Amino acid sequence: MSFTSNMRLRLVGLRPVIVLRPRQCIGCRSISASSIRRVNRAVVYTENGDPSQVLSALTYDDLPPPPRDTLNIKFLLAPINPADINVIQGVYPAKPSLTSLGEGRSVFVGGNEGLAEVVHVGDGVSGLSSGDWVVMTKPQAGTWSSSSNVRSEDVLKLPRADALTEVHGATMTVNPPTAYNMLHDFAKLKKNDWVVQNGANSAVGQSVIQIAAARGLKTLNLVRSRPDLEDLTRKLKALGGTEVLTYDDLADRALIKTIMNDWTGGKGIRLGLNCVSGKDTSAMARLFGSNAYLVSYGAMSKEPLSLPTSLFIFKNLTSVGFWQSRWYKTHTRQDKENLMETLVDLVAQGKLKEPEHEILSISAHDSDEVAGGKIRDIFTKMSAGQYGKKVLLKFESAK
Ligand SMILES: NC(=O)c1ccc[n+]([C@@H]2O[C@H](COP(=O)([O-])OP(=O)(O)OC[C@H]3O[C@@H](n4cnc5c(N)ncnc54)[C@H](OP(=O)(O)O)[C@@H]3O)[C@@H](O)[C@H]2O)c1
Missing domain, CATH: 3.40.50.720 (NAD(P)-binding Rossmann-like Domain)
Structure with missing residues (x-):
């Protein structure tokens, strides 16, 4: 579904909350009569450095409907991998691009890997529909965020299996x-x-x-x-x-x-x-x-x-x-799809379990200051070593 520009911004505490009325929602399969409060949030930084110092949380407006050959996706879960830390420090060969978010601020959005659900499909996209699970093939896609408009060629549809959890999906491409x-x-x-x-x-x-x-x-x-x-x-x-x-x-x-x-x-x-x-x-x-x-x-x-x-x-x-x-750069889309199928098949057979993990949930009720503090805190704990668990970020976007 896509949300048009006639949505109202309200301040709840310090946080702007977008209030959508049912008639403003185009293409919704179903929507309750009560209004929905959505909070789009991203983990961002403007300069390289220690993640426990430079990261903050930023609330942003709903995105415009996806243009041609593009999808609007909602991130369900995204891991923090060791390479993400190197990217933020500025010592990794793959660099993210600057993105304009939240009142036009130019920021880098963290996160390379993650599981997303397709919300709305732009014209010209084939083989994907709303509700599909997708994973990123484009590096540094800014997965530590609630939602994004991405080119359909930059994602792969993840085959579904009963045993395949969100944690599996979010940690499947790296x-x-x-x-x-x-x-x-x-x-x-x-x-x-x-x-x-x-x-x-x-x-x-x-x-x-x-x-x-x-x-x-x-x-x-x-x-x-x-x-x-x-x-x-x-x-x-x-x-x-x-x-x-x-x-x-x-x-x-x-x-x-x-x-x-x-x-x-x-x-x-x-x-x-x-x-x-x-x-x-x-x-x-x-x-x-x-x-x-x-x-x-x-x-x-x-x-x-x-x-x-x-x-x-x-x-x-x-x-x-x-x-x-x-490997992703030098292999065909078919090779990538085959690899995802092989791995999901192992999951389906019970031969590939979720990694040891914990989920850091950022509540829609948290202010950006509180959310940013929680995120910086987890990086401080992880940098102390022997953390022992893969940490995954989840943004509660609607309440
Ligand atoms: N080249 C690639 O394509 C590629 C792809 C994926 C991952 N990687 C790399 O693979 C590594 C593991 O990634 P991951 O996501 O699996 O990591 P992870 O789950 O976060 O685990 C980190 C591992 O590193 C160990 N470690 C941390 N500091 C250490 C140190 N000073 N000396 C020895 N061991 C240390 C940890 O052991 P303790 O429990 O003892 O702390 C743990 O086994 C990272 O370097 C990552 O960048 C590379």
């Missing part, structure tokens, strides 16, 4: 595809072969464990030591992880021998996935057999990656990088 592609595009692995990964409790790591298990691969999962290690080990094994160790365990030479000789039958491991780098990844590389691939996709330790030269000479190690954004 981490599971990264895990899937890294497991398929490099080493050619057979059933019972081993994969070793660090940051194994991350959302990508949880996807790696499950997608590998669905393929019959064994995973050696490395995590940082922590007081609740047993609990974490139990969770990762419940997802299908074969073994869970800490980086500190890799100092144990006898254990390395056991892994190389007993666990992998003398072959060593042929695929390593790295989102940490630093010395712990150098230690992980000792587990590689001949012709292994080390695929690096993150650097959470902020340390460089250093590998023994001997691994390249004597074991023919290949060390490469993977970026899901590049």
